[in-house]
Amino acid sequence: MPTTATAAPRRKKTSRRDEEAPLIPILARKVREIEAKAQRSKLGPTNRVKFQVIAFLVREERARVKSDAELSDAARTELLKRLDGVATILAKTAARDTSLIQLLEADQATSPVAKRMRRDWLLESGAELAPEELIITDVAPVRSTPVVPAALAEKQVTPPAVEARQLANPFLAPDLTPRAESAPRRRLDSWELMGPLYKAFESGAGGGAATMELPPVPEYDHISPKGREVMVHQSRFVEAVRAGHRSFLLADEPGLGKTAESVLAASVADAYPLLVVVPNVVKMNWAREVELWTPQRRAAVIQGDGDDIDAFADVFIVNYEILDRHLSWLGAIGLKGMVVDEAHFIKNLSSQRSQNVLALASRIRERQSDPLMMALTGTPLINDVEDFDAIWRFLGWTNGEKPEAALMDKLEATGLTPADKAFYPEARDAVISMGIVRRKKKDVAADLPDKLIADLPVQLDDEFGRSIRQAERELGERMAAKYRRIVEARAAAHGPADADGIDDDIVRLVAHNELEESKAAGTGGDNVFSMVRRIGQAKALLAADYAVQLQRSVEKVVFFAKHIDVMDQAEAHFAAAGIRAVSIRGDQSTPRGSRRSTRSTATPKWASRCAR
Known part of the structure; x- marks a missing residue:
């Protein structure tokens, strides 16, 4: 927090005690507002900023009061007592939410919002501020943040196939230096908007559904591959992409086909290469959905260091756990779209997982004018509306401190400010129109099949999985060797068989013998029973996850x-x-x-x- 201007000349003293420290009543009023809010619920961004500003002003006002030689001892004692009362309420509030304590560090950086709040309160108290404290400029967002943080630099891998893809491009590398942007001054630039936007989803619903208006169903289905058919609600979503919409929080309930919708959206938007970040257990399912709905496209599932991936694929599928080692080449390959499945995984902005996803998303928006960005989740509101923060950043709707240009334009169009009660439902509608789509099963029940049974193939790429595949190969070789021995024995006794190909009777005999031997051996050694059990053990955590x-x-x-x-x-x-x-x-x-x-x-x- 910048230091307060030297004790400003006060208004002419009268017998009222507030004239000796006119800032204290303002701080007392503001801290009571904070206390009341903290007793009802967790403090949001606006009140957290207010808490920080109050704390710093209490510290500075205490120093001013102690050094003011014009004050009598009795007046100084009274003012310090009142400041202690404000500080006590701050301490009680911080005890309810310990994350507030870090805001009290002396070197804690403050936002332009906090500086404006401090300036306004000081001016209200009658203080005279220096010119540099009156004019507060926003810090321009950093557009060239490196995708790979220094801590992860040594972990980066570049699969050999990726180098081949880069060398296959006959063109010179483009100049991707970010261009200087000159944003026009807006009416709402001086307002703190993130808190009101969160509040809009708490109190501004008015009973309306949290889903954007989608186009009607097209007359003809031009997107389904042969032998498949999209459902009505899926078709309407894809039509929104065809109409030019490119950022979505797709929050349909489970079972409504979010994966298929995303695959078709990428096809309609031609958002290739496309990156899909998913939980490990559904990687293979995503690859299968790409093949089913866009058979003309190739999907590459990234496992481990990606040594065997198809770098010329259209869709790259990677799980959260190994994304950190692939940031470098994924950030340089020219991605035109990104899908984050189970997007509530990135709600914790301090986690490395969230930072990796947001860094790649930022790089894609830097290099593509209108990329396809999709966040998929069946639980868009987990514990608090502030859990939206990371998802909105990923989609490019906000930068964490304020709305980005597209959302700001929609808020400007309302003609309202957070001081107007009507602002909140309008702000909520503005955010929803950015691309929130939420359909429930009961809303689209007529379009759903009577029953849906889905198999989710998984790939066991850890050491346990590799040992199982090795045991499977050995088991197969053992059974094949038994088959050959029986064929050779029959040929020696009765001559070569007349029919070519596989003898089904011998196959059944080998399988029956293996089964009997497995029963006799129990769980010892590698047999059919032990193999089934080991496969179950390997899939247990994936299935549970x-x-x-x-x-x-x-x-x-x-x-x-x-x-x-x-x-x-x-x-x-x-x-x-x-x-x-x-x-x-x-x-x-x-x-x-x-x-x-x-x-x-x-x-x-x-x-x-x-x-x-």
Whole structure:
């Protein structure tokens, strides 16, 4: 916080005590507003700034009062006592929300919003400020932030195929230096808008649905590949992309086909190369959806260091956990679009995962004039409307401190300010029109199939998965060797067989013998039974992780498993994710299972059962 101007000349003293320190009544009024807000709910961005400004002004006013030689001892004691009262309320507020304490650091940087707030309060108190404190300019956003932070520089990898793609381009590298931008002065530039925008979603709904107006269903379906057909609600979304809309918070309920909508949107917008950032468990499913809905496009699933990826693919699919090592080449490959699945994963702005996603999104917007940016989530509002912050930044609607140009233009068009009550529903509609799409199953029930069964293929790319594939190869080689020995023995006894190809009778015989040997061997060694069990163990955490994601959208999920050890892994994962679970196992007695089931019927969020 910049230092306050030297004690400004006060108005002519009278017998009123406030004339000796006219700033204190203002601080007392403001701190009571903060206290009342903190007692009702968590402080939002506006009130956090107000808390910070009050704290710094209390500190500065205390120093002024102590050094003012014109004050009597009694007056000085009285003023310091009143300042202590303000400080006590600040301390109680910080005790409720400990994150406020970091705002009190002496070197804490302040925003232009805080500087304006401080200036206005000082002017209200009658203080005279220096010219440099009267004129406050916004800090221009940094447009050339490096995609790869220094801490991750050594982790970066460049798959060999990526180098081949770069060398295959016969053109010189373009000049991508950001151009200087001159933004016109707007009516709302002096207002703090992020707090009011969050408040608009808390109090400005008026019962309206949080979804933008979408175009009508086209007369003909021009986008579905042969043998497939988009549903009506999907078609309307894709038509919005065809009409030129390029940023979306797609928050349809699970089961409404967000993945297919995103794939088709990329095709209509020609947003290739496209980057898709997803949880690990759904990477293969995304690749399958790309093949189903856009068979003319190629998808590359990035595993590990990406040594075997197809760098000439149209769609690159990567999970959050390994994105950090691929930031460098992904930021330089010329992406024209980006999709973030389960976007609530990036709500924590301090996490490295969120910073990686936002850095790539910023680079894409720097290099593309109108990229396709999509955030997918079935739970757009997790704990607080401020959880929108990271998603809005990813989509380019805000920069964290204020709305970006497109949203600012919509807010300007309302002709209102946050001081007007009518501003909040209008602001909410303005944000929704930027691209929020939220449909519930009951709203589109007529378009949905009676039942949907979906298989989610997964790729086991860790050490456990590699050992399973090696064991599978060895098992296959052993069974093939048995088949060849039987064929050779029959040929030696009866001569070569007349028919070419595979003898199905021998295959069945080999399979039956392997099954009998597996039963005799039990779980020892690599056999059919041990292989099935190991595959289940390898998929356990992936399946449990997907179930956790699903629970956040639909609340109640049943998790079935065949083996007890798979159940153990799943339950441990649920506990780590903060999900309550009730378990029904085959080794439980009937009374025990009944008691557990009865005890959990009031608030169960999970039921997991050992069955096949």
